[in-house]
Amino acid sequence: MKIGVGILGFGTVGAGVADGLLRNRETFSQRLGTDVELKKIADLDITTDRGVKTPDGTLTTDAMSVIRDPEIQIVAELIGGTGIAKKFILEAIAAGKHVVTANKALLAESGAEIFEAAGKAGVDVYFGASVGGGIPVVRVLREGLAGNEIERIDGILNGTCNYILTRMAREKLPFSATLADAQRLGYAEADPSLDIDGWDTAHKAVLLASLAYGFFVPKSALRVEGIRNLSAVDVQYADRLGYCIKLLARIARQGDGIEVDVRPTLVPAGHMLASVQGVFNAVMVHGDLSGDILLYGKGAGREPTASTVIGDIGDIARNIAGGGARYRRAIYTGNAGKLSVKDPGGIKSEFYIRLMVADAPGTFGRFGTIFGKHNVSIRTATSLPFLRGEEMDETIPVVVETHPALSGDLSAALEEIERSGVVRCKPVSMRII
Amino acid sequence: MKIGVGILGFGTVGAGVADGLLRNRETFSQRLGTDVELKKIADLDITTDRGVKTPDGTLTTDAMSVIRDPEIQIVAELIGGTGIAKKFILEAIAAGKHVVTANKALLAESGAEIFEAAGKAGVDVYFGASVGGGIPVVRVLREGLAGNEIERIDGILNGTCNYILTRMAREKLPFSATLADAQRLGYAEADPSLDIDGWDTAHKAVLLASLAYGFFVPKSALRVEGIRNLSAVDVQYADRLGYCIKLLARIARQGDGIEVDVRPTLVPAGHMLASVQGVFNAVMVHGDLSGDILLYGKGAGREPTASTVIGDIGDIARNIAGGGARYRRAIYTGNAGKLSVKDPGGIKSEFYIRLMVADAPGTFGRFGTIFGKHNVSIRTATSLPFLRGEEMDETIPVVVETHPALSGDLSAALEEIERSGVVRCKPVSMRII
Numbered sequence: 001m002k003i004g005v006g007i008l009g010f011g012t013v014g015a016g017v018a019d020g021l022l023r024n025r026e027t028f029s030q031r032l033g034t035d036v037e038l039k040k041i042a043d044l045d046i047t048t049d050r051g052v053k054t055p056d057g058t059l060t061t062d063a064m065s066v067i068r069d070p071e072i073q074i075v076a077e078l079i080g081g082t083g084i085a086k087k088f089i090l091e092a093i094a095a096g097k098h099v100v101t102a103n104k105a106l107l108a109e110s111g112a113e114i115f116e117a118a119g120k121a122g123v124d125v126y127f128g129a130s131v132g133g134g135i136p137v138v139r140v141l142r143e144g145l146a147g148n149e150i151e152r153i154d155g156i157l158n159g160t161c162n163y164i165l166t167r168m169a170r171e172k173l174p175f176s177a178t179l180a181d182a183q184r185l186g187y188a189e190a191d192p193s194l195d196i197d198g199w200d201t202a203h204k205a206v207l208l209a210s211l212a213y214g215f216f217v218p219k220s221a222l223r224v225e226g227i228r229n230l231s232a233v234d235v236q237y238a239d240r241l242g243y244c245i246k247l248l249a250r251i252a253r254q255g256d257g258i259e260v261d262v263r264p265t266l267v268p269a270g271h272m273l274a275s276v277q278g279v280f281n282a283v284m285v286h287g288d289l290s291g292d293i294l295l296y297g298k299g300a301g302r303e304p305t306a307s308t309v310i311g312d313i314g315d316i317a318r319n320i321a322g323g324g325a326r327y328r329r330a331i332y333t334g335n336a337g338k339l340s341v342k343d344p345g346g347i348k349s350e351f352y353i354r355l356m357v358a359d360a361p362g363t364f365g366r367f368g369t370i371f372g373k374h375n376v377s378i379r380t381a382t383s384l385p386f387l388r389g390e391e392m393d394e395t396i397p398v399v400v401e402t403h404p405a406l407s408g409d410l411s412a413a414l415e416e417i418e419r420s421g422v423v424r425c426k427p428v429s430m431r432i433i
Numbered sequence: 434m435k436i437g438v439g440i441l442g443f444g445t446v447g448a449g450v451a452d453g454l455l456r457n458r459e460t461f462s463q464r465l466g467t468d469v470e471l472k473k474i475a476d477l478d479i480t481t482d483r484g485v486k487t488p489d490g491t492l493t494t495d496a497m498s499v500i501r502d503p504e505i506q507i508v509a510e511l512i513g514g515t516g517i518a519k520k521f522i523l524e525a526i527a528a529g530k531h532v533v534t535a536n537k538a539l540l541a542e543s544g545a546e547i548f549e550a551a552g553k554a555g556v557d558v559y560f561g562a563s564v565g566g567g568i569p570v571v572r573v574l575r576e577g578l579a580g581n582e583i584e585r586i587d588g589i590l591n592g593t594c595n596y597i598l599t600r601m602a603r604e605k606l607p608f609s610a611t612l613a614d615a616q617r618l619g620y621a622e623a624d625p626s627l628d629i630d631g632w633d634t635a636h637k638a639v640l641l642a643s644l645a646y647g648f649f650v651p652k653s654a655l656r657v658e659g660i661r662n663l664s665a666v667d668v669q670y671a672d673r674l675g676y677c678i679k680l681l682a683r684i685a686r687q688g689d690g691i692e693v694d695v696r697p698t699l700v701p702a703g704h705m706l707a708s709v710q711g712v713f714n715a716v717m718v719h720g721d722l723s724g725d726i727l728l729y730g731k732g733a734g735r736e737p738t739a740s741t742v743i744g745d746i747g748d749i750a751r752n753i754a755g756g757g758a759r760y761r762r763a764i765y766t767g768n769a770g771k772l773s774v775k776d777p778g779g780i781k782s783e784f785y786i787r788l789m790v791a792d793a794p795g796t797f798g799r800f801g802t803i804f805g806k807h808n809v810s811i812r813t814a815t816s817l818p819f820l821r822g823e824e825m826d827e828t829i830p831v832v833v834e835t836h837p838a839l840s841g842d843l844s845a846a847l848e849e850i851e852r853s854g855v856v857r858c859k860p861v862s863m864r865i866i
Contacts, residue, residue, distance in 0.1 A: 016722070020580050020581075020722050021580070024580055024581065024582055024721070024722075027582055028579060028580050030647065030765050030767055030768075031575075031579050031647070031765045032579065032765075033765065128577070134722070134723040134724060134726060135726060136569075136572075136573045136577035136578075136726070139569075139572065139573070139576060139577050140569045140572070140573070142464075143572060143744055143747065143748055144561070144569035144572050144740075144741065144744040145569075145740060145744060146461060146464050146465065146743070146744050146747040146748075147453050147454070147457055147461050147739075147740060147743030147744055147746070147747060148453075148457065148740055148743075149457055149460055214463065214464070272705075272708055272729060275705055275708045282727075287740055288457070288736075289449070289453050289457075289567070289736040289737065289739050289740035289743070290567040290730060290731070290736070290737050290740035290741075291567060291730065291731045291734075291736070291737055292729075292730060292731070293567060293568060293569070293728070293729065293730035294715075294727065294728070294729035294730065295726070295727070295728055295729075296705060296725075296726065296727035296728075296729070297723060297724065297725060297726035297727065298723070298724045298725070301724075303721075303722040303723070303724065304722065304723050304724055306580075306722050307577075307578060307580060307581055307720055307722035307723035308577065308723075310579070310580030310581075310722070311576055311577040311578060311579050311580055313580070314576065314579040314580060315576055315579075319752075319755065322752060322755070332463050332464045332465075332466065334463055335463075
């Protein structure tokens, strides 16, 4: 049996998938017990050399000719973006094709619509490469951990941010200089906003939440904070307290609500997530049966992303070769309207806080009293020396670690501390895991 | 649609699977889009309380009544061992049932026979929990990385050994005292041989090799060395050189042959595998597309193992609900007779060597010359102080790190060094990754 694959989009990932399918065809087909053949690749530009030797007649500028080809059963959408990619995915579904995509932005925005269309048409939409690149986290959540209640997921899901944070910590560099360097070295885009403001991570968090809890989190319910305003001072103070700072997506069930947020977070140095350096990504999942599971690898790039796309193609090929009439690895979205995103103020966590306070007797008593009034219990409070270049007259930095406290209580305490005049500038606060 | 599950063996894992299936049934069935019902559990002892409230009529002492039940499509073999478990698996396959098992010893010994029978009967045999307990490594190798040529796999696959090694390193304890403590605390069996001599790890390595390379490695071709003879001295010297010692299974392709071995190995402190502490397990896979991927979690225990068994049950249930005539997630074993295990002497690696040499001028020259003669190139050679209690008169310990060298060349060099009288006792050597 031969199963035909069509690719839409011959960019970095499309070329990687084509290359992998051609290069490893024999091993791949042996493992599946069925032959998978790359039939067609559509792109507006079919003249630029992508370093892949495609068989004659494979390239076309007409995406619809790929979608309508009766010898193609699986369409890989690797165009990206939320425009034409959506149209092509829906056309492919309507034509009875199974779809593989790496398009996180589109699925985060229109996933419910796309999965509903696929369900009606009896085809599958696989999207492994849309979260974590080469890391098999989508597959593991959907299948391996299917029997678990997922208690929480913590993910380092953006290589650009993790690269910047790693260098800020190792070399004591400020954010702006590190970003500029990352751009020069090709680890950050010319316009880095999607990465550094946390939205790339947030799109992935939406997909992980849908796998864990069966509904799509609306964009308006997301709390997203990037690393653009992260101070080098806090990176160094965190280090002294035994933490490193990571941009973490957290998806968790707390009581009857779901927490989904993205923000800079302090991770204890001994934690597996603290070992994730540079452009690598990792996801820690805690299932009620499995306990902690960590999945680590390259979260982006031509070949790692292609690895996952091809894995998805293989799974669909196995389904087709098995002769099934319908395929059942689409995700469950039946909790829409039943589960909801928790009010951020009601989320409990430990916190790191930096206060720039007056260097005078009674200061600890003043902010300590205000924290206490708002039910924020202090675990440690330490005045630290200024780092070079950060000095302010008659002011000292004090770093506080709290016991678990409600985020709403913390906000109220920090507002009162600011109003009270005990601090010289706005307090900094970050979650600790 | 309702899919019936029968369990054979109501021990630790069987009880965990029953508990998980009953407890999380609603979430599990929603995710699958089909209802999975635990129908029967067979065990010779059905009176002991396992802490699971099973519905009336579920328990039976007659395994064949489970296998023959027309309402059961999936049989989970959780008896273990290579005796009756094999008979029941083959009977279940013959009765047209899909099988899920966690039985690594049986599959390492009779996997080829069992998969052949399953292929003929058109049923699947899933065995996710036989390697890595709660870690989804089998699924990821079989499916997620199906499009990759697997270059190598390094696995910490035995929690007992990793627990002992972690404590030996942290507390500078000798092996025997740590083992006794592990037994007292329930982390090691009364007869710990299968774990500490490396054979439990080796069974798992055989299964990982079959997934990566498509053939079952015969037991006679395995090189297995456990941690029973590991000296606390080497743990501490390794630490000084910036390594920790782990019992690693390595499965790799080197040229035209496959390397499969299990032995104590030095891992650089910054490597993700070095962060794996205590009873946790982890597997690092390097695919030609994916690059390095690490999977980490609990490698044993009632609930983590149940998590993976239930994940496998879910996957089969999806296949059945999809209406397929044949199922295609069995592993490919078509390379039997085509690929073979490489001669150990031909394997290239860096090495750690400890020599107890005469404290006299010219010693470095003598062993250095012999290494050179056998093409073993030294990267560092350092004489280290004795650790307390290890002193020998007129002798000093010298620790050598080599550049990549052939294992056969190293053995020849060490033999000559021993014969030459330059050492006072047998040299110790371990692989470095």
